[in-house]
Amino acid sequence: MRADAQRNYDKIVEVARQVFRERGYDASLDDIAKLAGVGPGTLYRHFPKRENLLDAVMQSWVDKVNDTADKALTYEGSDRDLLVNWFVDYVGLISQHKGGPAKLTSAMGNxxxxxxxxxxxxxxxxxxxxxxxxxxxxxxxxxxxxxVCRLVGGIATVADQSELDTAAVRPMLEVVADGLLK
Amino acid sequence: MRADAQRNYDKIVEVARQVFRERGYDASLDDIAKLAGVGPGTLYRHFPKRENLLDAVMQSWVDKVNDTADKALTYEGSDRDLLVNWFVDYVGLISQHKGGPAKLTSAMGNxxxxxxxxxxxxxxxxxxxxxxxxxxxxxxxxxxxxxVCRLVGGIATVADQSELDTAAVRPMLEVVADGLLK
DNA sequence: CAACCATACGGAGACAGTCTCCGTTTAGCA
DNA sequence: TGCTAAACGGAGACTGTCTCCGTATGGTTG
Known part of the structure; x- marks a missing residue:
């Protein structure tokens, strides 16, 4: 990739990460292009579909997902607590910006x-x-x-769309955990 | 309401019911207006927000919801089966058109x-x-x-967005049922 | 039954977002 | 330094939402 192209690519992703977080996944792409100081053509050449941009934005996030799972496994308490705590973390990971849970969960398996x-x-x-x-x-x-991804993703989606807080989400995750455990 | 207004209202709802079912909840409202033979102004006067139209479309559906619940209660088998069967029905009821589960479930409690x-x-x-x-x-x-509405609604939302069939949905509903029952 | 007017109509058009096309610019190489 | 493939960017086509306002009409009243 040419140096200027790389610069623009990086700038767009950087801006998009912030804008998606602030305004949700539905933010205007032309706006993001403008904020990144490039034309819409440039943005759409690098990211033909909205989801391609989302994918780039999430790149850094993959490591965190792994780390969180590893950390969950070090938990010393009961299996149920381990599972529920992981679910809470999972919901947090996919709920970084509005619309994220739905996107991620519905793409699962596609x-x-x-x-x-x-x-x-x-x-x-x-x-x-x-x-x-x-x-x-x-x-x-x-x-x-x-x-399991779908079950927990479903709860995260509802929580995201209804703007529920952790206190309301946890009991639902407990129900799922209880249904999964022997 | 004036007679012509009533006629238009009814026609719009009739057309919308069909279009929503065929093209999903995101169908163009100007299109629906055109198909109903009215101007967009007329549609938006009767239904200022998309959801108002959705509400009217669903009017007839309310009775069915009640009947289905009553019928579920006559089931003679185990509590678990009763609950799972009801959940399957519930998912069916809110999945009449694409986008429905998300709309209904996220409006719940608002x-x-x-x-x-x-x-x-x-x-x-x-x-x-x-x-x-x-x-x-x-x-x-x-x-x-x-x-419970949210848990089951979450599953229905995922199923809707990932286009899962009943065979994939039922086991998830069973997990929730098992988590809810003693 | 004619005149009136509140009610309702409908379409032009403002606005916003998506996405493309293509003339212009530029990085990187020879 | 000059060349060219790569990349840029913005004008504008297209689609959908929603409003405004001049026009038409249902229903009422004298």
Missing amino acids: PDSPIMTKCQALSRANGKVIDRLREDGALRDEVDTIQ | PDSPIMTKCQALSRANGKVIDRLREDGALRDEVDTIQ
Whole structure:
């Protein structure tokens, strides 16, 4: 990539990250281009679809997802608490900006979504926790990872759209956890 | 209301019901106006916000919600099956058109949403089933109706957005049911 | 049944967002 | 220094939302 192209690419992603956080996932792309000091043409050449931009914005976030899952596994208490705490973290991770939970969760399991790699990271992180509990024999047999992603993603989506706080979300996550555990 | 106004109102709702079902909740309102043979001004005078139109479209649906809940209560099998079957019905009811589950579920608990009355009908229907199970002593104590609406609504939202079929949805509803029952 | 007027109509057009096309500019190389 | 492929950016086409206001009409009243 040419140096000027790289500069613009980086600037757009930097601006988009901030704007998405402040105004939600629906923010105007022409606005983002303007704020980044480039024309709309440039933005759309680098990111043909809104989701391609979202994907770039989330790049740095992948590491955090992994770290959080690893940290969740070091928890010393009960399986139930481990699972619920992880769910709370998971919801936090996918709720960085308004509209995020819906986007991420509905792209899950769709192999040609532009944010597929992000979904995989998420799914892998979740899988780590699920696998560990399965090894412990704590989970019901039929449970599968993508199902768990969807269940928790569904709750995150509702929470996002209804602007619920953690106090309202946690009990719902507990219900799901109880339904998953033996 | 003047006779011509009533005629237009009815025609718009009739057309909207069909268009929403065919093209989803995001269909163009100017299009609906055109199909109904009225100007956009007329449509927007009757229905200032998209949700007001949605509300009118759903009017007939309220009765069905009630009937379905009543029928669910006549089920003779186990509490778990009763609950799961009701959840399946519930998901069906709110998934009449694309985008419906998200709209209905996120409006739940927001007292000044234009579709508030529809949410209340939904919540009441769900409450009937929940109350009955509570009387039977089958439910955990902390369970409340709106939470259940949100949990099931969350699953319906994900299913809607990921275009999942009943076979994929049912197991998720079972997890929630198991988490709610003693 | 004619005249009146509140009520309702409808379409032109302002506005906002998406996205493309293409003439212009420039980085990087020879 | 000159060349060219790569990249830029903005004008504008297109789509959808929503409003304003001149026009038409249903229903009432004398």
